[in-house]
Amino acid sequence: MEHTLSLTKLKAARPGLADRLQKWLPKIVLAPTMLVTVVCIYGFMFWTFYLSLTNSRFLPSFNFAGLLQYEKLMDNDRWLTSVTNLGIFGLMFMFIAIVLGVGLAILLDQNIRQEGAIRTIYLYPMALSFIVTGTAWKWILNPGLGIEKLMHDWGFTDFQFHWLVDQDMAVYTLVIAAVWQSSGFVMAMFLAGLRGIDSSIMKAAQMDGASMPVIYWKIILPCLRPVFFSAVIITSHIAIKSFDLVTALTAGGPGYSSDLPALFMYAHSFTRGQIGLGAASAIMMLAGVLAILVPYLYSELREKKS
Amino acid sequence: MTFAAVSSMAHAGEVEVLHWWTSGGEAKSAAVLKQMLEKQGDSWKDFAVAGGGGESAMTVLKTRAVSGNPPSAAQIKGHDIQEWGDLGFLTTLDDVAKAGHWDDVLPAVVTKVMKYHGDYVAVPVNVHRVNWLWANPEVFKKAGAQVPTNMKEFFAAADKIKAAGFIPLAHGGQPWQDATLFEAVALDVLGSQDYNKAFVDLDMGVLSGPKMVETFATFQRMHNYIDDNSPGRDWNIATSMVINGDAAMQIMGDWAKGEFAAAGKKPGKDYICAPTPGTANQFTFNIDSFAFFKLNNKDNEVAQKHLAKTILDKDFQEVFNLNKGSIPVRLDMNMDKFDQCALDSMATFKASAKTGDLVPSMAHGLATTSYVQGAIYDVVTNFFNDSDADPKQAAQQLAKAVKAAI
Numbered sequence: 058m059e060h061t062l063s064l065t066k067l068k069a070a071r072p073g074l075a076d077r078l079q080k081w082l083p084k085i086v087l088a089p090t091m092l093v094t095v096v097c098i099y100g101f102m103f104w105t106f107y108l109s110l111t112n113s114r115f116l117p118s119f120n121f122a123g124l125l126q127y128e129k130l131m132d133n134d135r136w137l138t139s140v141t142n143l144g145i146f147g148l149m150f151m152f153i154a155i156v157l158g159v160g161l162a163i164l165l166d167q168n169i170r171q172e173g174a175i176r177t178i179y180l181y182p183m184a185l186s187f188i189v190t191g192t193a194w195k196w197i198l199n200p201g202l203g204i205e206k207l208m209h210d211w212g213f214t215d216f217q218f219h220w221l222v223d224q225d226m227a228v229y230t231l232v233i234a235a236v237w238q239s240s241g242f243v244m245a246m247f248l249a250g251l252r253g254i255d256s257s258i259m260k261a262a263q264m265d266g267a268s269m270p271v272i273y274w275k276i277i278l279p280c281l282r283p284v285f286f287s288a289v290i291i292t293s294h295i296a297i298k299s300f301d302l303v304t305a306l307t308a309g310g311p312g313y314s315s316d317l318p319a320l321f322m323y324a325h326s327f328t329r330g331q332i333g334l335g336a337a338s339a340i341m342m343l344a345g346v347l348a349i350l351v352p353y354l355y356s357e358l359r360e361k362k363s
Numbered sequence: 364m365t366f367a368a369v370s371s372m373a374h375a376g377e378v379e380v381l382h383w384w385t386s387g388g389e390a391k392s393a394a395v396l397k398q399m400l401e402k403q404g405d406s407w408k409d410f411a412v413a414g415g416g417g418e419s420a421m422t423v424l425k426t427r428a429v430s431g432n433p434p435s436a437a438q439i440k441g442h443d444i445q446e447w448g449d450l451g452f453l454t455t456l457d458d459v460a461k462a463g464h465w466d467d468v469l470p471a472v473v474t475k476v477m478k479y480h481g482d483y484v485a486v487p488v489n490v491h492r493v494n495w496l497w498a499n500p501e502v503f504k505k506a507g508a509q510v511p512t513n514m515k516e517f518f519a520a521a522d523k524i525k526a527a528g529f530i531p532l533a534h535g536g537q538p539w540q541d542a543t544l545f546e547a548v549a550l551d552v553l554g555s556q557d558y559n560k561a562f563v564d565l566d567m568g569v570l571s572g573p574k575m576v577e578t579f580a581t582f583q584r585m586h587n588y589i590d591d592n593s594p595g596r597d598w599n600i601a602t603s604m605v606i607n608g609d610a611a612m613q614i615m616g617d618w619a620k621g622e623f624a625a626a627g628k629k630p631g632k633d634y635i636c637a638p639t640p641g642t643a644n645q646f647t648f649n650i651d652s653f654a655f656f657k658l659n660n661k662d663n664e665v666a667q668k669h670l671a672k673t674i675l676d677k678d679f680q681e682v683f684n685l686n687k688g689s690i691p692v693r694l695d696m697n698m699d700k701f702d703q704c705a706l707d708s709m710a711t712f713k714a715s716a717k718t719g720d721l722v723p724s725m726a727h728g729l730a731t732t733s734y735v736q737g738a739i740y741d742v743v744t745n746f747f748n749d750s751d752a753d754p755k756q757a758a759q760q761l762a763k764a765v766k767a768a769i
Contacts, residue, residue, distance in 0.1 A: 115450065
């Protein structure tokens with residue numbers, strides 16, 4: 058009795074094995090990637106968070122020190138400067154790069170000749186490393202070598218442009234270089250978006266008597282909402298991780314007036330032997346990213362569903 | 364037993380040395396060490412990590428040490444030696460030191476840096492004097508100025524040079540160079556004793572005291588004699604400004620001599636090396652050294668001891684320092700082959716070791732820990748680049764920042 062029962066069970070399970078394998082196969086295939094992601098991203102995030110609660114200096118240590126490192130961080134003038142700078146740099150860079158990118162994309166979208174060549178020219182800076190951009194702009198903006206000297210040589214001896222060596226203005230030079238490099242890329246994204254819009258919408262609007270600016274402002278740009286979304290995500294992540302640009306262009310100087318959190322984190326963790334403080338600053342950066350991105354992602358993704 | 368003895372004879376040990384001497388003169392210096400060790404039958408495994416003034420090398424070293432596979436020796440200097448000692452990675456070299464009479468041939472200030480809890484764990488390679496003023500006599504002549512010996516003369520000369528249309532002081536506006544300049548002023552204004560109190564003992568009274576306020580005020584005055592393009596400039600570019608006659612002076616350690624030598628300039632004739640204003644009998648030292656790690660292979664340990672002995676060998680000290688532009692760390696050297704700047708440096712090194720005027724460089728990590736050094740850097744560089752900064756406030760900030768970093 059029992060024997061027959063188990064036999065029928067087995068028979069019933071046999072076709073199920075292949076089914077189950079088919080069901081599990083994708084999961085098995087994805088498992089290694091998943092594991093690597095969990096360990097190397099979330100694991101390290103947690104590890105950094107843990108380090109930020111210790112008194113680690115030269116090498117990681119496990120002596121719990123509570124919120125000491127965060128207190129030190131909040132009391133650190135250089136950290137506050139770097140956070141303020143990130144605010145200035147990040148917002149200005151994102152705003153100008155997106156406005157310029159949209160503008161260029163709209164102009165290029167007018168079916169002009171040689172569009173491919175022009176597009177390549179605009180897009181090309183993105184192919185450069187930020188280190189190259191930084192070094193090149195360092196020369197261009199240096200009063201003794203670049204624009205200021207050129208103007209003086211041309212006879213405009215009153216011309217002054219020394220932002221790079223001015224403590225109050227140095228952070229804006231970062232904006233100039235970053236915008237120069239990234240606005241072409243933003244343009245490419247918007248151009249792709251514009252090409253995806255059905256031209257009959259424009260024609261219909263024109264029939265209704267709408268002018269071109271109104272069509273773009275009221276119809277086309279709202280249609281590009283997902284592109285704006287991507288552009289904000291990409292440029293904000295360029296801004297927050299900015300390290301190479303500032304290293305090459307100003308190295309945080311003069312003094313530490315153009316310091317950014319990423320530079321602060323690197324200096325403290327790896328050259329000054331204050332891993333605990335560096336980890337605390339890294340966690341603060343992460344918190345900043347989450348504070349901006351989570352509400353934005355939430356609102357964008359929720360709308361898409363409805 | 365016999366087999367073991369024979370095999371250890373046949374396989375001499377191997378030393379692996381982590382360093383970042385990868386540029387011209389430096390690489391040549393490292394090659395000398397390699398040759399001398401190979402002559403003794405040990406094999407040399409080079410472990411050079413270029414770049415970032417040793418930052419990348421330190422990162423590699425940390426990984427290797429934590430994974431239990433440290434090199435025999437690594438280029439570690441100043442307070443970092445104590446840090447590695449605290450972590451329990453370093454081995455003792457006391458037997459080699461005793462045999463070589465290190466306590467007698469090295470100044471006590473230097474051996475203090477090399478010892479962890481009274482045991483030798485590191486070996487010094489060379490001594491750099493940091494409080495040097497490099498001057499272009501041609502520019503001084505054109506401006507009708509004298510090479511200054513104190514701060515008053517410095518500002519008088521600087522005014523004349525500026526009026527003659529030259530840049531008085533070549534400077535690179537990077538935090539460590541600002542700190543080097545600050546340190547030179549501090550040595551003059553504070554004097555050796557208070558200098559030590561401030562940057563070695565971290566005495567809050569001196570750090571925020573009236574003399575420190577005066578140091579900041581004098582330091583701030585110097586900014587008027589630097590050209591506007593200095594921020595971010597590398598030190599060797601600043602040196603080349605002196606070499607080319609665009610600028611009159613630079614305050615920089617004696618590694619700057621390498622730049623003059625490379626440009627084919629002769630000391631005393633094409634350039635002048637003088638102590639920084641007001642510090643003629645004082646000596647701010649910056650010492651390169653190798654720290655020795657605990658190993659778990661007997662043969663390699665023997666080779667490691669050979670390495671330690673060889674570094675302080677007179678022949679090596681001479682050849683190495685001639686290449687590097689620094690002076691030997693031993694007090695009993697024959698200095699015939701060295702140039703005038705090195706001879707002056709050696710004379711002051713010996714004299715100041717007796718009078719207590721031999722002080723560790725704060726800007727180059729010999730005086731204090733890297734965290735305190737970093738805190739001082741931040742205050743100094745921020746002060747120097749802010750034209751409205753208040754010296755009194757800066758001294759307060761300095762004390763506060765140091766306290767937070769301890």
